[in-house]
Structure formats: C-alpha cells, structure tokens
Amino acid sequence: LQWSSPPEAIERFKSQEIWFPPPQFYELCRLCNFSSFRELHKFSSDRALEGCERWMPVMLTASDGDIELLPGDELYPENPDYTGEKKIIMSTDKKVEDVMKEGSVFHRIVIKNINNLAVYVNIQAKYKHINPLMINSDCSDYSSRL
Numbered sequence: 074l075q076w077s078s079p080p081e082a083i084e085r086f087k088s089q090e091i092w093f094p095p096p097q098f099y100e101l102c103r104l105c106n107f108s109s110f111r112e113l114h115k116f117s118s119d120r121a122l123e124g125c126e127r128w129m130p131v132m133l134t135a136s137d138g139d140i141e142l143l144p145g146d147e148l149y150p151e152n153p154d155y156t157g158e159k160k161i162i163m164s165t166d167k168k169v170e171d172v173m174k175e176g177s178v179f180h181r182i183v184i185k186n187i188n189n190l191a192v193y194v195n196i197q198a199k200y201k202h203i204n205p206l207m208i209n210s211d212c213s214d215y216s217s218r219l
Contacts, residue, residue, distance in 0.1 A: 083210070086098065089188050092187065098182065102206050103206075105206045120201040123201045127155075133148060133163040133164065135164075135172055137169055138189075140169060143182070146178060147177065147179075179196070180193075181193050191207070
C-alpha cells in the first residue's frame with residue numbers, strides 16, 4: 074500500500090505505475106479540487122443535506138474507443154438501463170475524436186484504452202456537488218468546443 078494525494082495518484086496512473094477503473098479516475102479528478110482534507114471535509118459538511126442523484130454510466134462504443142456517458146451529457150439516454158436487463162448497446166462507426174468534436178454538452182469519460190482515460194464535463198453539477206477537474210491521462214486534446 075502507498076498513500077498518495079489525488080494528483081499524485083493520477084500522475085502514477087498516467088505513468089502506468091498503477092491502474093484504477095474509470096469511476097475511480099473520475100472521483101480522483103473530483104478530489105483534485107481540494108488542496109487539503111480540511112477543505113474536503115468542509116465541502117462535504119456544507120452540502121451533506123442537499124441530496125444525491127442515482128446514476129449509472131452508459132457506454133457508447135466508438136470505432137477506436139469507448140465513451141462512458143453520465144447524466145446531463147447530451148448523448149445520455151432519457152431512460153438508462155440501470156439493471157442491465159434491457160441489454161441496450163450504444164455504438165457508432167465514428168472515431169472518439171469525431172464524436173467529441175460534434176458534441177457541446179459533456180459529462181463523460183473517454184476511454185481510448187485501459188491506461189488512457191479523460192474526463193470531460195461542462196455541465197452544472199446537481200445538489201451543490203463539484204465537478205471533476207478535466208484531466209486527460211494521455212494529453213490528447215478534445216477541448217476545442219469546451
């Protein structure tokens with residue numbers, strides 16, 4: 074075990090020293106908004122009674138990667154399949170870069186491969202939550218429309 078700050082953990086992920094799945098990458102990007110545990114604790118205490126939203130990522134498979142769509146994203150389905158029973162498959166023949174260039178309302182994680190993730194968010198978080206910092210693990214730039 075090794076203790077790391079969120080930015081340190083992301084740097085270790087970028088250098089492929091460690092790996093964590095997309096939801097943890099997303100949460101570490103959110104934690105990067107706080108420079109101390111005290112700040113995080115204050116934020117958490119201040120918004121504790123605001124409520125939460127249940128959500129499940131919806132995968133969009135592109136020709137060269139995947140995009141995990143999250144609530145608020147313009148491509149997120151109106152009625153997502155929370156249980157997996159509907160077996161809904163979203164896919165496109167387009168490349169990830171083209172899907173990103175065509176979009177304008179983002180709340181998504183782009184997955185080019187197991188070690189290449191990027192978080193893109195330009196929506197207002199609900200319930201006084203804080204959005205993750207938009208961090209890309211490989212420095213590709215899809216931010217021209219953000």
